[in-house]
Amino acid sequence: MALNYVWVGFFIISFGVALFRLIFFQDYQIFQEIVNSTFDMSKTGAEISLGLIGLMTFWLGIMKIGEKGGMINIFAKLVGPFFSKIFPEIPKNHPAMGSILMNFSANMLGLDNAATPLGLKAMKELQEINPQKDTASNAQIMFLVLNASSLVLIPTSIMAFRKAAGAVDPSDVFVPCLLATFFSTLVGLVVTATYQKINLFQKTILIYLGSAAAVIGGTLYYFTTLSQDQISIVSSVVGNVLLFSIILSFIILALFRKINVFETFIEGAKEGFEIAVKIIPYLVAILVAVGVFRGSGALDFLVEAIKHLVAFAGLDTGFVPALPVAFMKPLSGSGARGLMVELMNTTGADSFASRVACVIQGSTETTFYVLAIYFGSVSIKKTRHALPAALLAELAGVLAAIFIAYIFFK
Numbered sequence: 242m243a244l245n246y247v248w249v250g251f252f253i254i255s256f257g258v259a260l261f262r263l264i265f266f267q268d269y270q271i272f273q274e275i276v277n278s279t280f281d282m283s284k285t286g287a288e289i290s291l292g293l294i295g296l297m298t299f300w301l302g303i304m305k306i307g308e309k310g311g312m313i314n315i316f317a318k319l320v321g322p323f324f325s326k327i328f329p330e331i332p333k334n335h336p337a338m339g340s341i342l343m344n345f346s347a348n349m350l351g352l353d354n355a356a357t358p359l360g361l362k363a364m365k366e367l368q369e370i371n372p373q374k375d376t377a378s379n380a381q382i383m384f385l386v387l388n389a390s391s392l393v394l395i396p397t398s399i400m401a402f403r404k405a406a407g408a409v410d411p412s413d414v415f416v417p418c419l420l421a422t423f424f425s426t427l428v429g430l431v432v433t434a435t436y437q438k439i440n441l442f443q444k445t446i447l448i449y450l451g452s453a454a455a456v457i458g459g460t461l462y463y464f465t466t467l468s469q470d471q472i473s474i475v476s477s478v479v480g481n482v483l484l485f486s487i488i489l490s491f492i493i494l495a496l497f498r499k500i501n502v503f504e505t506f507i508e509g510a511k512e513g514f515e516i517a518v519k520i521i522p523y524l525v526a527i528l529v530a531v532g533v534f535r536g537s538g539a540l541d542f543l544v545e546a547i548k549h550l551v552a553f554a555g556l557d558t559g560f561v562p563a564l565p566v567a568f569m570k571p572l573s574g575s576g577a578r579g580l581m582v583e584l585m586n587t588t589g590a591d592s593f594a595s596r597v598a599c600v601i602q603g604s605t606e607t608t609f610y611v612l613a614i615y616f617g618s619v620s621i622k623k624t625r626h627a628l629p630a631a632l633l634a635e636l637a638g639v640l641a642a643i644f645i646a647y648i649f650f651k
Contacts, residue, residue, distance in 0.1 A: 305509025310495030425638030523617025
């Protein structure tokens with residue numbers, strides 16, 4: 242229901258802004274631009290969905306091998322004590338536990354191509370134990386909010402864009418990104434747990450969160466000892482070696498247990514194809530709304546209004562040019578990336594606004610995109626508190642990014 246109001250709101254606001262520009266600024270092309278954006282974004286949505294077919298087919302085939310071979314069950318046992326506290330609805334040692342862990346791990350390593358299929362697999366498994374098939378369960382909402390909070394240890398792509406834009410030290414946003422994304426994830430967990438009346442002050446939860454904080458701290462310390470080129474090499478090698486090692490472990494354990502690996506892969510791959518096709522209308526719907534909102538100029542009006550309010554309050558407006566990235570990121574990852582690159586090319590990669598934009602890009606997620614494809618893949622219509630919880634986590638990430646950028650770069 243929340244997505245319904247947001248989707249309709251984008252069209253109504255966009256029409257109002259476009260009409261204003263037509264009447265007061267004689268912008269006679271504005272409605273043509275909006276209509277063209279609907280065509281362009283419809284095509285983009287279909288292309289993204291079709292591009293997912295190969296990834297979904299492969300990864301769900303591999304996950305089926307891991308499930309039947311027992312490796313997913315091993316992963317589930319590793320995180321079982323913690324997940325049983327924040328996902329109390331999920332039965333002990335359920336395959337969804339392993340799929341959720343795999344999705345989180347892929348996100349943390351910045352392996353987006355692997356994270357989405359694994360997340361869709363997890364959502365499908367959670368739907369199997371959901372008593373109300375058209376309504377998001379607490380477990381699905383907790384998973385989606387934590388997924389959308391974008392806990393990424395190594396923002397490799399952002400550092401690569403900064404290097405391409407001529408930054409003196411492309412890795413100077415590494416620590417700020419990690420700190421900001423940690424806050425967004427923490428807020429997402431706290432807000433969702435509050436909605437679901439989950440006590441986070443339990444010994445098991447505190448131990449796991451403390452261990453995670455220690456790992457993040459250790460990773461931070463290690464990478465601060467490396468140069469930018471070394472960070473890129475180490476993060477790329479470690480991420481891909483871990484990923485391929487997991488694939489190989491799935492296959493080897495399945496062979497050891499005398500599972501027909503090839504037939505099992507085909508069985509899971511068929512599920513991946515079906516899911517990828519199923520999400521096309523949901524993805525097209527949200528991307529068209531984003532295209533209309535941006536094409537109408539509503540985003541530009543919003544940024545200008547905030548700039549005047551900040552200036553009126555007597556505050557520094559240095560971060561304002563980065564706000565389009567913050568507004569676009571929940572709607573479109575590629576759109577936000579394009580705005581970030583455009584800002585670096587316009588103001589310089591090492592300008593304060595560019596650095597703020599990079600930290601925002603590395604600490605927030607495409608919330609509406611995630612909601613659309615994840616809930617769409619299992620035909621969830623009633624999202625309950627998923628959207629407000631995810632957006633609060635997103636807001637925490639943006640505010641933390643701005644605040645931390647002032648500490649590091651001003």
